[in-house]
Amino acid sequence: MVDPVYQKTEAGQEEIRTRARRLDHKLRALLLIVNGERRKSELLAQVGGMGVGEESLDTLLSLGLVASQGEPGKPASRAAARPAGAPGTNLFAAYSALGKGVDDVLADTAISQSAPVSDAESYKQLYHFYTDVIGNHLGLRGYVLQVKVEKAGTVAELAELRDTLGSALQKAKGDITARAIIDQLDAMLAGLGGSAR
Numbered sequence: 251m252v253d254p255v256y257q258k259t260e261a262g263q264e265e266i267r268t269r270a271r272r273l274d275h276k277l278r279a280l281l282l283i284v285n286g287e288r289r290k291s292e293l294l295a296q297v298g299g300m301g302v303g304e305e306s307l308d309t310l311l312s313l314g315l316v317a318s319q320g321e322p323g324k325p326a327s328r329a330a331a332r333p334a335g336a337p338g339t340n341l342f343a344a345y346s347a348l349g350k351g352v353d354d355v356l357a358d359t360a361i362s363q364s365a366p367v368s369d370a371e372s373y374k375q376l377y378h379f380y381t382d383v384i385g386n387h388l389g390l391r392g393y394v395l396q397v398k399v400e401k402a403g404t405v406a407e408l409a410e411l412r413d414t415l416g417s418a419l420q421k422a423k424g425d426i427t428a429r430a431i432i433d434q435l436d437a438m439l440a441g442l443g444g445s446a447r
Contacts, residue, residue, distance in 0.1 A: 276300055284316050384396050384415075
């Protein structure tokens with residue numbers, strides 16, 4: 251069974267920012283959680299409780315708002331190009347896979363960020379960090395925050411969402427998880443030359 255990974259196209263990202271097509275709330279919710287890392291089955295499972303099915307994904311595909319990875323003429327996966335342990339990697343997956351302590355994982359992340367990075371690459375790293383964390387830890391409870399991430403067009407605008415993310419994580423997952431993730435975000439921001447608080 252084919253279970254492709256979907257990502258937003260440029261038109262999809264523009265739709266999140268502008269709401270030009272006036273998608274119904276179910277289609278918009280599905281579009282929001284498409285991040286280039288979740289398989290079709292994962293996406294549909296996450297929004298299944300809202301009555302969103304495969305036909306909704308087909309609609310987004312036909313509108314050109316999402317594309318499966320590897321389609322001709324479509325952007326390649328940003329996740330596939332990211333090496334293990336690179337910025338944006340799930341902290342807890344890295345912790346488990348490497349058998350390292352949180353401090354070791356954070357140190358590895360900071361070291362991997364020491365090379366100079368372009369503004370576009372910095373934006374991509376932060377964008378993926380936010381979408382990974384929202385998808386993995388907040389789910390649909392992070393809907394409003396995901397909209398803010400999609401509307402943010404610069405590294406500075408993404409960095410401004412740090413406290414909002416921290417508050418949402420604290421409510422959903424508790425102090426320990428929230429602190430670990432925000433520490434990772436702060437390390438990324440410091441490595442990118444942004445301001446960590």
